[in-house]
Amino acid sequence: MEKRxxxxxxxxxxxxxxxHACNYLFTVNLEMDPLDGFKLANWESxxxxxxxxxxxxTLRFIPWLEGTAFVLCEVFDQSEKPVGEAPREILRGQVSxxxxxxxxxxxxxxxEFYLYNESYEEAWAKAYRDLKPASxxxxxxxxxxxxxxxxxxxxxRLATGGAAPIQAC
Numbered sequence: 001m002e003k004r005x006x007x008x009x010x011x012x013x014x015x016x017x018x019x020h021a022c023n024y025l026f027t028v029n030l031e032m033d034p035l036d037g038f039k040l041a042n043w044e045s046x047x048x049x050x051x052x053x054x055x056x057x058t059l060r061f062i063p064w065l066e067g068t069a070f071v072l073c074e075v076f077d078q079s080e081k082p083v084g085e086a087p088r089e090i091l092r093g094q095v096s097x098x099x100x101x102x103x104x105x106x107x108x109x110x111x112e113f114y115l116y117n118e119s120y121e122e123a124w125a126k127a128y129r130d131l132k133p134a135s136x137x138x139x140x141x142x143x144x145x146x147x148x149x150x151x152x153x154x155x156x157r158l159a160t161g162g163a164a165p166i167q168a169c
Contacts, residue, residue: 001025003052007069018053018073025050026085040085050083051076063159115149 003021005014013019023041024034034043041047052073062068075086082089098105115134116123123131139145146153 007067015054018051020049021052021075023048023050023077023083026083040083048078051078051080064155115152 001021003019005019024047027034027038027041029035034041034047036042052075054071054073056071058070058072060070062070072088074088075083077083084090084093095105116131117134118126118131134149135142135145
């Protein structure tokens with residue numbers, strides 16, 4: 001989830017004081033519909049706000065949006081306690097449990113994705129069905145298809161610093 005601010009507003013208002021977001025954000029599906037069964041926030045007991053405090057150690061420029069930076073936030077409830085359901089808090093707990101067993105975790109990501117010829121708007125209008133793939137066949141590690149996709153893949157490769165190969169499926 002995100003909140004966007006102008007640089008001036010962020011520096012004047014958010015950097016030192018934080019901001020807020022509705023707690024329903026931890027209860028929604030991909031269509032942003034609040035789901036039932038959560039103690040944190042629900043229709044019966046209502047929805048409230050969380051406090052979001054920027055973690056400036058995560059501050060990064062976003063290469064695909066000129067003049068835009070990104071910062072993750074810590075999430076606190078009304079009593080100023082960390083929200084246990086927040087993804088960063090869950091990760092913190094998992095890392096702590098590993099440490100209690102004298103273990104360390106290690107992760108790696110492998111970005112795999114499919115490219116389609118429709119725009120986001122066209123795909124949504126088609127309910128994400130019957131989309132036309134950019135390739136006519138499976139192209140894992142194929143030598144020819146990447147050239148057809150280079151306009152997109154080059155942007156992705158450069159935005160990630162070119163450190164790892166990027167291959168569409």
